[in-house]
Amino acid sequence: MCINIRDIKPPKRQTADYDLVVCGIPCGAVITSYSPAYPAKLNALPEDCYPGEDAEVEFYIVDRRGYRAEWIMNKMTDRDWEYATSDILKELEK
Helix, strand or coil, X not given: CXXXXXXXXXXXXXXXXXXXXXXXXXXXXXXXXXXXXXXXXXXXXXXXXXXXXXXEEEEEEECCCXXXXXXXXXXXXXXXXXXXXXXXXXXXXX
């Protein structure tokens, strides 16, 4: 039997993996997916070379109590998302 992970609803209350402040509102981020950066391999035969990949992270925002906060995510600008993503990636890559 195959279970689609998207069909599984996350628990209502989550512990934040990373603390953030968005638009002056203290909140947290729950990381759902992370793939580290891979450097390019250029010093090999052409068939063994490959380009590098950037790190990727997927997360959602929770309030201080740990509940998913759609209203904060709707309030975030593109700049807020970029800041939060880069901040979380810096912390994960330590």
